[in-house]
Amino acid sequence: MPDLSLVIQERVDPAAQLILLCHASGADAASLLPLGARLSDAFPQATIVSLQANTSADSPQGFEWFPLADVTEENRPLRVAQALPALQTAVRDWQERSGVSAAATALIGLSQGAEMVLELSKLQPMLASRVVAIGGRFTTLPDVPVAVTTIHLLHGKQDALTPYSHSVTAAHHLLGLGCDITAEVVPFVGHDLHPDLIALAISKLSTHIARHLWTAAQQAAPNDKGPHASD
Secondary structure, three states: OOOOOOOEEOOOOOEEEEEEEEEEOOOOOOHHHHHHHHHHOOOOOOOEEEEEOOEEOOOOOOEEEOOOOOHHHHHHOHHHHHHHHHHHHHHHHHHHOOOOOOEEEEEEOOOOOHHHHHHHOOOOOOOOOOOEEOOOOOOOOOOOOOOEEEEEEEEEEEOOOOHHHHHHHHHHHHHHHOEEHHHHHHHHOOOOOOHHHHHHHHHHHHHHHOHHHHHHHHOOOOOOOOOOOOO
């Protein structure tokens, strides 16, 4: 993938975390600057990069991660599978450049970009510990739990392009697999990078503690039920 990335904030000392953004179809890396600016304020020690797809979109302009012309549920998985290796390489390259591991990497995608990061979450070994999908969907729902990655599904209830039912269905499915997920459907919001969705994304990245970390903390906690513990 040619390096068409837009560096929004780069730490060299080194970065505490890496946040990579993936734009919608027909857009470009610069379209996510409003999100990147808010992330920079919230995470001053993070390297934040908006990645850009390298294929020109068929309509209306900009770029796309995989072609949408004549896309169907039948041919969609192959198109996404063919596009994933380039994005996977871009993520690995930025992790190497920033010196940040997968455990300290977050992926945020909007629309088609959300579909891409959700599909990346299914790969092993994991590419990121946190994935935020805004107005997106899985190409195909995972068959097994997504490692220790936490997935945050954010959707506008009035999204006419990618109905919010995709996020609801995915949330129930992932919970059934025992995955660590959150899901938020925001009323009166359509298929766009609404400020409420940006605020939710930052809140999830700032406050959510992954289930596997809670479990590890509970297992490491001392057992208070010793001989002198009260009944």
